[in-house]
Amino acid sequence: MTNQYSDRKYIISGIIILISIIFIIRLLYLQVFDNKYKLSANNNSQRKVIIHPPRGLIYDRNNTLLVYNEATYDIMVIPNQLQKFDTTLLADLLNIDKDYIKFNIKKAKNFSYYKPSLFLKQLSIKSYARFQENLYKFLGFFAQARTLRKYPQKIAAHILGYVGEVDKKILEKNKSYKQGDYIGLSGVEKYYENILRGKTGSKIFLVDVHNRIRGNYKNGKYDTIAIAGNNLTLTLDAKLQAFGEKLMQNKIGSIVAIEPSSGEILTLISSPNYDPNLLVGRIRSKNYRKLLLDSLKPLFNRAINAKYPPGSTFKLINALIGMQENVLTENTYYTCNHGYHFGGITVGCHGHKSPLNLKESIQISCNSYYCNVFKSIIDNKNYPTTTQSYNAWRNYVTSFGFGRYLESDIYDESKGFVPKSTYYDKYYKKNHWSALTIISLAIGQGELGITPLQMANMASIMANRGFYYIPHIVKKISGGISISPKFEVKHFTKINEKYFSTVVDGMELVINGGPGSTARIAKIDSIIVCGKTGTAQNPHGKDHSIFIAFAPKDNPKIAIAVYIENGGFGATWAAPIASLMIEKYLTKKISKKRKYLENYILNGNLINKK
Amino acid sequence: MRQTKNNILQKIDWITVLLYLTLVIIGWINIYAAVYNTSHKSILDFSQKYGKQLIWIFAGIILIIIIFTIKSRFYKFFAYPIYIVTILLLFFVLLFGREVNGARSWFEIGNFRLQPAEFAKFATSLAVAKYVGSFNFNIKKIKNLLATLMLIFIPVIFILLQNDTGSALVYFIFILVLFREGLSANILIFGFIAVILFILALILKIITVLILILAIAFIIYWLSQRKLKNIIIASSIFTAISLILWIIKHYGNINLSDSYVILISFIISSVYYIFYAFKNNISKIYSFVLITLASLIFVFSVNYAFNNILEQHQRDRINNLLGIKYDPLGTGYNVNQSKIAIGSGGFSGKGFLQGTQTKFNFVPEQSTDFIFCTIGEEWGFIGTSVVLILFVLLVIRLIFLAEKQRTHFARIYGYSVAAILFFHFAINIGMTIGLAPVIGIPLPFISYGGSSLWSFTILLFIFIKLDTNRSDLI
Known part of the structure; x- marks a missing residue:
């Protein structure tokens, strides 16, 4: 049986092959030549968590403890995980007012819906314990352990100096500091900063689209542990x-x-x-x-x-x-x-x-x-x-x-x-x-x-x-x-x-x-x-x-x-x-x-x- | 040359079957990777999608055996009844169906869900093959063509009513089948021009498109006539009329946009052009004027339809595809995440089960419509190009087999299968790499889902069955 249109199979096959070639070129570009997508993928799925090391302790010449670290907790919030919660209870637990809650949640939203923002700094271990019991009522909030310097003897303020969080200037100048790190600002804390600060560790977690942690990246191959700062014994009596x-x-x-x-x-x-x-x-x-x-x-x-x-x-x-x-x-x-x-x-x-x-x-x-x-x-x-x-x-x-x-x-x-x-x-x-x-x-x-x-x-x-x-x-x-x-x-x-x-x-x-x-x-x-x-x-x-x-x-x-x-x-x-x-x-x-x-x-x- | 039934195994086109099995297994492995989670490690866990897919696959094999045991002539004889039953199912699903993701296209019996729109593809293919392949059929007859289009558009209308635009669009690919059967090439060319104009109308300002169309029309006319004098006269007339109209509009404070001025000017100019054509007996000019006018009106309609008929999410998807509005966190989120997943695979991929983008749900629908992302992320360019080439080989093999058929029915059906598979893989892969709009249609044999796997299996294996009898005249 003759068929007058049988040559059209070439046109049809041609269209199919042409489109497939376009796709292959596009895939080659997406997957091999353009690195943009690989970076985006890492940003998407890897969450680097900084582990702050405890600063070194400071003793006097007779081993009396002068400076130690007290655990505190920063309360963080991830806006897109928030669900309706009792603001009165939260305000009461954290000893803050409702305007503070509103303002800081808005601030966090402006920063990012998916990434955690600081909600409340340095909650004492006592308030944290109370908050922890009720944490399940506040989806989207979580606590991050930090430390604070504590001076049991209440002496030698000028010698010991004080620490603070690194500011923008330091961050620009010294790449080894990250947002939120502590740095000695005066006294021994400053002079011996490199000895006291320790080494910041980090963990890379894999997170899903809801920012939930789903495991360690490459089984922790690229994780580093936090190394505590060295202790100092002062000549001070x-x-x-x-x-x-x-x-x-x-x-x-x-x-x-x-x-x-x-x-x-x-x-x-x-x-x-x-x-x-x-x-x-x-x-x-x-x-x-x-x-x-x-x-x-x-x-x-x-x-x-x-x-x-x-x-x-x-x-x-x-x-x-x-x-x-x-x-x-x-x-x-x-x-x-x-x-x-x-x-x-x-x-x-x-x-x-x-x-x-x-x-x-x-x-x-x-x-x-x-x-x-x-x-x-x-x-x-x-x-x-x-x-x-x-x-x-x-x-x-x-x-x-x-x-x-x-x-x-x-x-x-x-x-x-x-x-x-x-x-x-x-x-x-x-x-x-x-x-x-x-x-x-x-x-x-x-x-x-x-x-x-x-x-x-x-x-x-x-x-x-x-x-x-x-x-x-x-x-x-x-x-x-x-x-x-x-x-x-x-x-x-x-x-x-x-x-x-x-x-x-x-x-x-x-x-x-x-x-x-x-x-x-x-x-x-x-x-x-x-x-x-x-x-x-x-x-x-x-x-x-x-x-x-x-x-x-x-x-x-x-x-x-x-x-x-x-x-x-x-x-x-x-x-x-x-x-x-x-x-x-x-x-x-x-x-x-x-x-x-x-x-x-x-x-x-x-x-x-x- | 009569063969006994026992020799059916020898007549099966094993290349096609092998390509089919390869794609199905690739699909199953990637569904496992896409939804993999450590608490359900076994690939045979039937509570998980990959376990269920395995059940669908085995059920599919049973379907294949059934298809092979039925005589080829059954499909031709029962083409219309099958079509009618399917249309009835499409009708009933509107009444009794269950709504999933905004589309009322599922029958639900216990835990089991069935999507009749998937099965309408092979039913329609059978009906079209039977009708177009019938002895008296002549595509040049308007009556025959309209009847064919009706066969195609009845399921389209029902599927559109189910709010499943993606599945409805598939039927437009029958244009390729009809083209093979003698549909004027102009329709294909017009279709192509229409797509170009459609895109231009949305990307560019409407007035720019209008001027572009006219400029091209004049240039083509000049190229075909090679008479500079005529073209200068023609364009001068148009320019003069536009100017006069514009001045009237401007000083008469008439509220009319400049694009309408151009359209009206061209219509007035056309009167002269046609008069000139009539006087000098140049019939070419008629079609020229008509095509140009049609193009102009088409651009206006696209603009109107886009702004008044399409819904916002559809507008957004088209806008996003054409790069008119870029919104990676809104409408473009899916496509952006999909491109990230595929792009992050690199040349050789991250390795089996090592994908992070698909596994952690950055990509939506990662086991169904966006399964290609998992392939791209874990198997890299090697994986994506292999899958793409497998599809091309399958479709080309089907065309090759279709051409060998002695009956019109089998050939047309074969082309329908090839065209449907082509449309599916082109649109599905195209949307994951940002070359086609996001319309939710599955990747044949690979995407998760019983309805889709079975319908493609039935679609394909009816043709393989028909092919085993290609030497017979049924």
């Missing part, structure tokens, strides 16, 4: 720190105590301080603002950032420089007639016996003596110009750690200020200044700016008779990580060690020298304390009360600097506080005989009196 903080209540200033033989910081107090628990979690920003606006600046760490004039404590330095420069000996005598009078300049002094030798000058803290010493240093004929002799003097001063960073591991320390000769050149014009122009440096006044940490380090140098270890706050790191080797290096001053014994003898007399000694109040019967008072004039009000000391005289265990703003004479507040700290540290208690002194300090209120 929690008991001494707590005692010091108690003594400092209602006073403005700072205490820094160091173990001279190691440079370990035993106490570092800036007053007024605050309870570190205030800067944790949801209450942090509110409290931070409050502390920031406080006129007494509790957030300001005076121990490392306040640049104070060292006052008479600085005479020790000038005495040492004088001896090193051979313009002063143990037996150099200067007279004092109620002060130093030269070429129309007068530096006042209190009434005392005259003339005095070096040790007595320390014991009595004679201004006139040190004006003479300083003048002889600057006018030293070995140096052709004042600038050169001044630079030599300055070199000695900076070798004590003044006017430069000590490079301790305390975050954000200041270098203080010791003027360079160029500073005076600018101020007075070149060659228009002399020893007399800058004579206040003789007694630790004038342009000098020294931090309490640097003063404590000076006390440590005296205790060690000529060297120091960089003061540091971390003693040990867990996990076999050693602390920086720089903390084990002896740093010598540019003064020959042999000159220190004279000065130390003088310091002993300051407390134990009988009548005329400036700090007899600091005497502890069982311990020989060596110290030096200071009273720094202050254009803004009453003099600052200063005391540096170390004890015992032989084989010293503690070196300390106390600085009380507007406290008057060094012996009024600073010396007794220092002596109480020393006694507490060395004997673990305050003797009955000196209880009155402790009470006097505890009751002393220098803030509201003003």
